[in-house]
Structure formats: C-alpha cells, structure tokens
Amino acid sequence: MVPFGNLVMIFVGLGLMYLAIKKEYEPTLLLPIGFSTILVNIPGSSVLDQIVDGVLHRGVLNIFFDVGISTEIFPLLIFIAIGSMIDFGPLFEYPIMFLFGAAAQFGIFATMVVATLVGFDIKQAASIGIIGAADGPTAIYVAGRFAKELLGPISVAAYSYMSLVPIVQPPVIKALTTSEERKIKMALSHKKVSKTVRIIFPIAITIVASLLAPSAAALIGFLMFGNLLKESGVVNALAKSAQNELANLVTIFLGLSIGSTLTAEKFLRPQTFLILLMGLLAFIFDTAGGVLFAKFLNLFLRNKINPMLGAAGISAFPMSARVIYKIAREEDPTNYLLMPAVAANVAGQIGSVLAGGILVILVTSLGGK
C-alpha cells in the first residue's frame, strides 16, 4: 500500500513534469526534480537510505545530495556554467544599470522580514527570502547552508516563479508606473569595448566583490571564472565545455538531488504553502523595489530613465529583460528597450550573487552560528 502522502507527492512529481514538458517551465530543472520526486516517494525505494537488518544501505539520491548540495559543489559548478554564458557587453554600455541589479533584490530582504513575522527562525527566513534572488543556484546555496530541511520547497518556488516572471512582473510594473513613464526612451549606445575590458572586468569584479563580502567569494568567483574562460579567447574548448557538458551534467544531478528532498513528510506541511506564497511575494517585492528605485533616481536625473528597467534588475535572465522590452513596445512600438533591459538583467545576476553572500555574512554574524 502506498501511503496517502506519498501518493500526493507522486502527483506533485507528475505535476512538475507536466509543467516542464507541456508548459516548458524551466524544463531542465523541473523535469529531473519531478522525476526524482516520484522515485523518492515510492515506499522502500532504493534511491533513498534504507536500513535492512540493521545495516544502512545508502541511497543514490542521498549520496548525490551529500556530495553535491551539502558541500555546495553543485550550485558553484552551475555558476561556472552560467558565467561562461553571460555577455556583460550591454552593462558596459549602460553601467548605471548596476544600481537596478541591487535595487531589485529588495524582495530578498523584505520577504525575510515577513517570513520572520509568520514564525520562521532567522536562518529559515533568510533561506526563504533568497527565493527573491530569482536565481536558483544562489537560493540552493543559501538554503543548503541555513535550512536544508526547506531546500525542496525553496528550490521548487525559486525555479517555478522564475518561469512565471512574464505573468508576475507586468501587473506590478503597470500598477507602479504611468503610461508616460513607460514610454520614456533610453539613448542608444553603440560604443564597443575592447577585449581588454572584457578580460579585466571578471577579474576586477571578483577581487572587489570578494573584498566587500568574503563569503560571496566562492559564488562570485566561480561566476566570473566562467566568464573569464569565455572572454579570454584562449580556452574556447573549456568555455564550450562549461556552457554545454558541465551545465547539462550538473543540472541533471542538481535536479535529482533537489527532488530527493521532496518526500511526503518533508513537503506536505503547512509551511510549504507559506514558502510558495512568500516566494511569490518576494518576486512582487523585487519588481516593486526596482521600479520605485528607478522613479526615485529620476527625481535627480536630467535624462530620465524608463522606470520599468528597474524591474529588469532581477536575476531571471533573459525573461525579465524580454518582459520589459515587450511592455515598452506595447506602449510605443518605436521604443527599443532591449539593450538597457538586458544590461539591468545582467547586473541582477551579479546583484543576486552578492546579495546571497551578504546574507550569509549577516545571518552568520547577527543571527547566531
């Protein structure tokens, strides 16, 4: 007999796979997560640790989890892959977009406060807040460090809402901006930067960010190392391996490992519903924080910035940039905001990683070991 809770979780796994296959919501992650959710909820499944005649038989998914998530290796390897895919070019054209990469992380901190308010302890609250980073590997990194017991629902929320950015962001943006503001055009920049700039940038960011937040050194360092592989131009084979083989292999193991935490006893709890709800809240706060910060900046700027760009400062790349581009074109078909939106989105990738590092330092020092 399959217990009722396990049966529900098998349907949750099927649901995740449906979203991945039919709706194409983050399929690379939701498909392996959904499949391993089914595997771990079959009673006595050998993919999980089992004690037979008093002897512990290690389950393969528990081993994956211990090797890849508990040690933080999988999210860090994913950062090398992401770094090797990022093009910081648009950010060199619009460096001011760095500010939105910070402002749109507002959801992380606001949601952390809300999570504390509803009864989570500070480490769990920080792990829930990091869903607002809109960055799966960072969420897994922080939650894996502070609240392993919540890793399953946090990862599911992080990846699900990332794919729901086109649904979550537009109403918030439209509620906070006027039609006139949404029509603001940005000066187009066509100045190219030299290869030297592209090579020095990841090295400089690594050094400065690691000095500012040493606990972010691994996160930002691996991200920028991946980017350096690409930009150096001398290790194209390594860059391609990072973009393809490394990304694909680690994604498979990461997804399966996360799914191993989605057992009935860990997932079917009222707090899972709260986490999913707060994840949504985090994305709404992020969007609002970015837009309102842009409006605040406009009070002091002669050349106004389209405030929608503030919302592109979340890390969900390239969905958020596309959303802004689309809304701008709806308001005014001659308004091309794609490049500055991509710049803000890329800045959000740096911002989310740094926010994760800052959160780790602050929670460790202020929230107790």
Place this chain on the structure above:
Amino acid sequence: MASGMVIAIKIAITGYALLIISLFAFYVLTEIFVKLMRRLDEKKLKREHIQNS
C-alpha cells in the same frame, strides 16, 4: 519572536544598504574604467593612424 524580528529588520536594512553601496561602487568603477579604456584605445588608434600616414 520580537527579538527575532528586530534581528531580521537589522539584517534586512544593513544587507540592502550594503548591496546598494557595493553595486554603486561597481557602477562608478565600471564607468571610469570603460571611459579610460576607450580613451586609451582612441589614442592608440590615432597613433597608429599617424604612423601609417
């Protein structure tokens, strides 16, 4: 509960402020760096142009 809230608010304000300051620093440094490199590239191009002509 109350002390947990105070700590959470403290972390939230400090964290967000630190993040904005850090990325503001990145903005300023990148702006200066990119401008400087572009100027150097232009000078190099001019020098090459003069040498060629």
